[in-house]
Each structure stands twice: as structure tokens, then as C-alpha cells.
Amino acid sequence: MICVLCNEEIKGDVINGMAKVYGNNPHPLADEGKCCDECNMSKVIPARMERSYVDPVKCVENKTKHE
Ligand SMILES: [Zn+2]
Numbered sequence: 001m002i003c004v005l006c007n008e009e010i011k012g013d014v015i016n017g018m019a020k021v022y023g024n025n026p027h028p029l030a031d032e033g034k035c036c037d038e039c040n041m042s043k044v045i046p047a048r049m050e051r052s053y054v055d056p057v058k059c060v061e062n063k064t065k066h067e
Contacts, residue, residue, distance in 0.1 A: 004033035005043055011036070 001010045001023055010023050023034025029047055 001034055003036040003039055004030045005035045005039040008036060010034060 001012075002008070003010050003023075004026050012022055022037060024037065024040035024044065026033060026035035026039070026044055028051065029035075029044055035044060
């Protein structure tokens with residue numbers, strides 16, 4: 001499996017003798033495929049954090065205008 005964000009092979013792990021391939025949902029940076037743990041931590045999660053902060057920031061701006 002190839003990471004859609006860095007095109008590197010996503011390394012799997014072996015648990016109880018069964019090969020398990022890791023992959024993370026790359027949304028919102030990509031709609032299809034999987035991304036590796038490294039990209040998930042360094043790119044995908046920050047992108048999600050930025051988007052999730054949109055609403056609180058608006059709330060703060062509105063509050064500031066009232067004062
Ligand atoms: Zn990657």
C-alpha cells in the first residue's frame with residue numbers, strides 16, 4: 001500500500017502472526033487512498049485542527065466586536 005501524500009510504502013506490522021497493514025484516512029488532504037502514520041501526524045491532523053478551529057475563531061471575533 002502506498003501513501004497518497006508522500007508516495008512512500010506504508011509499513012505494516014505483524015500481530016499474532018497476522019500481517020496487518022496500517023493506513024490512515026487522509027481526509028481532508030485527499031479523498032481516496034490511505035496515508036502513512038507520519039503524514040497522518042504531520043499533515044492530516046494539523047489540517048483537521050485548522051478546520052475545526054474555524055468556528056471557535058468566529059465566536060471570538062464576534063465577542064470582540066460586542067466589546
Ligand atoms: Zn506518507
